[in-house]
Every structure is written in structure tokens, then in C-alpha cells.
Amino acid sequence: xxxxxxxxxxHNFNSGPSVLPKEVFExxxxxxxxxxxxxxxxxxxxxxxxxFENVLEEAVSLVKELMHxxxxxxxxxxxxxxxxxxxxxxxxLLDEQAKAAYLDCGTWGTKAIKEAKLFGNVEMVAxxxxxxxxxxxxxxxxxxxxxxxxYTSNNTIEGTQMxxxxxxxxxxxxxxxxxxxxxNMDFNRFALIYxxxxxxxxxxxxxxxILEKDMLGKVNRxxxxxxxxxxxxxxxxxxxxxxxxxxxxxxxxxxxLKKRGGISAIEKVNDRKAKLLYDxxxxxxxxxxxxxxxxxxxxxxxxxMQNPELEKxxxxxxxxxxxxxxxxxxxxxxxxxxxxxxxxxxxxxALVSLMKHFAQKHG
Numbered sequence: 001x002x003x004x005x006x007x008x009x010x011h012n013f014n015s016g017p018s019v020l021p022k023e024v025f026e027x028x029x030x031x032x033x034x035x036x037x038x039x040x041x042x043x044x045x046x047x048x049x050x051x052f053e054n055v056l057e058e059a060v061s062l063v064k065e066l067m068h069x070x071x072x073x074x075x076x077x078x079x080x081x082x083x084x085x086x087x088x089x090x091x092x093l094l095d096e097q098a099k100a101a102y103l104d105c106g107t108w109g110t111k112a113i114k115e116a117k118l119f120g121n122v123e124m125v126a127x128x129x130x131x132x133x134x135x136x137x138x139x140x141x142x143x144x145x146x147x148x149x150x151y152t153s154n155n156t157i158e159g160t161q162m163x164x165x166x167x168x169x170x171x172x173x174x175x176x177x178x179x180x181x182x183x184n185m186d187f188n189r190f191a192l193i194y195x196x197x198x199x200x201x202x203x204x205x206x207x208x209x210i211l212e213k214d215m216l217g218k219v220n221r222x223x224x225x226x227x228x229x230x231x232x233x234x235x236x237x238x239x240x241x242x243x244x245x246x247x248x249x250x251x252x253x254x255x256x257l258k259k260r261g262g263i264s265a266i267e268k269v270n271d272r273k274a275k276l277l278y279d280x281x282x283x284x285x286x287x288x289x290x291x292x293x294x295x296x297x298x299x300x301x302x303x304x305m306q307n308p309e310l311e312k313x314x315x316x317x318x319x320x321x322x323x324x325x326x327x328x329x330x331x332x333x334x335x336x337x338x339x340x341x342x343x344x345x346x347x348x349x350a351l352v353s354l355m356k357h358f359a360q361k362h363g
Contacts, residue, residue, distance in 0.1 A: 011347040014325030015156050015300060015338045016178065017198040024202075024252040024342075031248065042248050047241050055248050056237060062254040066262055067187040069210065076209040076229070077237045077247050081196035082108070082177040084207065086115035089173055089192065092229050093148055094120035095219045101125050101146040101170065105162075106133045106155030107331065108175060116150070119221075125149075132332070133158040135292035142168045147218075148191060154179035156199075157329040159302030159336065160295045165189050171215060179299045180208070181257060182341055183267040191215050199299075200341045202250035205243045257341065266341050273339045273348045274298040280352045284359040286310065290334065304334040310362055311335070321354055323347075 012019040028042075035042040038051065045051045060075045069075070078084075089112075094100045098120050102113045104127035116122045123146065126137035133155065142149045148171045154161045156178040166172070171191035180195040187193065192211040198204035209229070216230050225231050231239050260266055278296060281287045281303055289296065289303045305311045314335070318326045328334035337351065 011321075011323040011350055012325060012343070013323060013337045013339075013347070013351070015199075015329070015336060016196070016340075017204045018325075018338055018340050019342045020203070020249070020253065021256045021342045024249060024256055027252050028245075028249050042245055045244070047238060047244050052242075052244055055244075055251050056242070059247060059251040059254060060237075062251070062258060063208065063210070066181065066254065066257060067210070070188045072212055072214070073188065074211055074213055074229075074233050076211070076232050077242060077250065078207045078209055078232060079205075079240075079243060080207050081198070081204070082175050082194055082207060083111065083196075085175065085194040085209065086112040087118065088227055088229075089148075089150070089194070090116040090119040091221070091223060091227055092216060092219065093173070093192070095147070096120050096221070098147045099123055099143065099145060101142050101149040103127075103137065103140070103149070103151040104129060105136050105160060106152055106158045108155065108157075108177075109150075109152045112150060112152070112175065128160075133160065134290050134295075136160050136162055136295040142166065142170050144170065146170050148173045148215075150174070152177075154297055154299050156300050156338075157302075157332060157336075159291045159297045159300045161297035161299065163295070171212075178340075179297070181263055181266070182270050182299060184263050197246060197250055199338075200253075202253045203246045205246035206250060208250075253342075269345065270298050270339060270341065273343065273345055274301070276345075276348055276352055277301050277337060277339070280355055284355060284363065286359040286363050287355065299339055301337045301339065302328065302332070302334060303336075307362075313362070314358055317354060317358060318351075321350070323351060323354065 031042040063075045100116055101123050104110055104124050113122055123143055125142055126140035128135050128137050149168055150173040152175045172189060173192045174190055176193055177196040178199045181200045195208045197206045201208055281289050286306055287303050288306050291302060315327055326335055326337060328336040
């Protein structure tokens with residue numbers, strides 16, 4: 001068995017960059033040596049040649065198809081991750097004297113609020129900081145005079161997820177980095193969606209932005225060209241040299257998702273994976289999920305050991321059995337298992353078997 005085969009056989013529960021489909025690795029690696037039988041590597045083709053223009057056009061088309069986007073939605077592939085959007089969104093949408101509404105339900109929402117305050121007034125409509133972000137706030141009021149309402153749909157670190165789109169007439173802006181394309185929703189309800197690619201869309205280094213063009217051009221400030229969404233729309237995501245390879249990996253991943261039956265099909269698989277893991281955690285007293293049951297994420301399952309001294313032996317066992325990425329984020333500790341689209345059911349079944357064995361030995 002060669003090194004590549006050993007890597008693919010690992011059970012990859014990393015939170016991002018995360019697991020990708022095996023066929024995506026195979027096609028991407030082949031294209032590094034010979035892209036589409038051109039004799040050129042995907043890493044060296046000109047980004048303004050038909051070779052790459054076709055890649056970008058197909059990737060945009062697949063996003064629109066898979067998400068059933070209306071014709072007024074623009075699809076961009078931009079440099080940087082979601083963190084860049086924390087300031088690019090308010091820079092483009094929030095005037096100095098205007099107000100934006102934000103929901104604070106985790107680390108990334110907190111960071112987004114901090115950046116937005118640099119550009120205008122921010123009203124935090126609710127926060128779950130009081131319980132270490134282990135639940136999603138409810139019953140809050142979104143001010144009708146806000147120019148947009150921003151929230152994080154899935155909190156990768158804390159393991160919470162918004163399971164319904166908020167009801168409001170205020171334009172919706174969502175950071176969907178860690179659950180985009182994982183379950184069906186009406187994506188057309190949103191004025192702007194952004195998502196770092198490195199969880200469900202592809203490789204790190206590119207950011208997907210979906211937005212309505214008529215939201216733009218309403219702020220008085222002058223915008224640097226690279227920060228102006230209108231410039232990126234006009235130049236079809238090629239205002240400067242795009243991250244060619246990262247976008248190509250996105251294309252391959254989108255093709256894979258379409259072949260699997262699209263979002264509806266992958267949602268059923270994701271539901272089964274999450275149910276199996278949560279049912280196991282709830283049935284084994286040695287483990288303790290930390291998130292309110294109704295707000296549990298189907299992408300990032302966060303839990304702790306009832307006896308903290310058992311955490312290291314459990315992680316050692318996971319490592320021994322080829323299960324990577326199970327340690328929780330450094331800011332919260334504990335354990336975390338990420339169940340992104342490309343993670344196969346057999347990996348969850350293997351982890352559940354290991355957990356039952358561990359609980360039987362230490363329970």
C-alpha cells in the first residue's frame with residue numbers, strides 16, 4: 001500500500017480544511033501533472049485562457065443549479081476565507097450612519113461584529129455568550145431599520161446550528177462556511193451568503209460569495225477596488241489572478257455532489273450520520289454532549305468526557321485507530337467530530353464502534 005492509499009484510508013474528522021471525496025483527490029492530483037490532456041498542469045495554465053474560463057464558468061453554473069438560485073443572484077469565487085468577509089460585507093453594505101443587526105452565537109459571529117463596528121452602527125440583537133455559546137438565542141427582535149441582519153448558520157467551534165431561517169423583512173446575510181450545501185433551504189431568501197470553501201465546497205484558499213447586485217452601491221465611502229463586490233461581478237471573479245487550483249477543486253467537489261444526487265440526497269446521508277453519532281453519545285454515560293439538544297449541529301458534534309482524565313486515553317485510541325481531528329478547538333477544549341458532506345458513513349460507524357468499546361472498558 002502506498003502513502004496516498006494510507007492517507008485516504010484515514011477517518012478524517014477534521015473541522016477544516018477537511019475531508020474531500022476520494023475521486024476529487026484522484027482527479028485533482030492527475031490534473032497537477034496533465035490537465036484535460038493538454039500537457040499542462042492545472043497549476044500553470046493561464047487564468048485568462050479558455051482552459052480556466054471554462055472551469056470557472058462551470059463552477060458558477062453548478063452552484064446556481066445545486067442551490068436553485070434565482071437569476072438575480074451573482075456567484076463569486078474570491079480570495080481569502082470567511083474572515084475577509086467579516087469586513088468586506090459591512091464595507092460594501094453598511095454606511096457610517098446606518099445600522100446593521102447581528103446575532104452573536106459563537107466565536108465567528110463575535111469576530112464579525114467586531115469588524116462591522118469599524119464601518120457603522122451595529123446592534124447585537126441577542127447573544128448566547130452567557131452559556132459559552134452552547135445554544136442558539138431565540139425570541140429576539142430584528143430592528144426593521146437595519147440595512148441587513150447577519151448571522152452564522154453553523155458554529156464550527158461550539159457545535160451549534162441554526163435549523164431555520166429567521167423570519168424578517170430585513171435583508172439576510174449569512175456566514176455559511178461550515179454547513180453550506182449540506183441541507184436544503186431556500187437560499188434565495190438571502191441577500192448575501194459567504195462561505196470559506198475548506199469544509200463542504202473544496203480546498204482552502206477561496207471563498208464563495210453569493211449576493212444580490214441591487215444591495216450594492218448604497219454606501220457613501222470610496223471602496224478599494226479589491227474590496228468592491230461590484231468590481232468582482234464586472235470582472236467575473238477575475239479582477240486579479242484568481243486562486244486557480246482552489247477553484248478547480250471546488251468544481252470537482254461540486255460535480256461530485258451533483259453525481260451523488262445534489263443537496264437533497266446528501267442531506268439524508270448527513271442526517272443519518274448525525275443521528276447515529278448523537279444517539280451513541282446520548283446512550284453512553286462516559287460521554288457528554290455540550291450543546292442544547294434542539295440546537296445541535298449536524299456538521300460539528302462537540303462533546304466532553306464525564307471524567308476529564310479519560311480524554312487523553314480516548315484521543316490516544318482514536319489516533320491508534322487512524323481517526324484524526326477529534327480533539328476540540330483550542331479555545332473550548334473537549335472533543336469535536338466533524339461530519340461534512342464528503343465524510344462517508346463507514347467512518348462514523350467505525351468511530352461509534354470505537355466509542356462503544358471505550359465506554360465498555362471505562363464506563
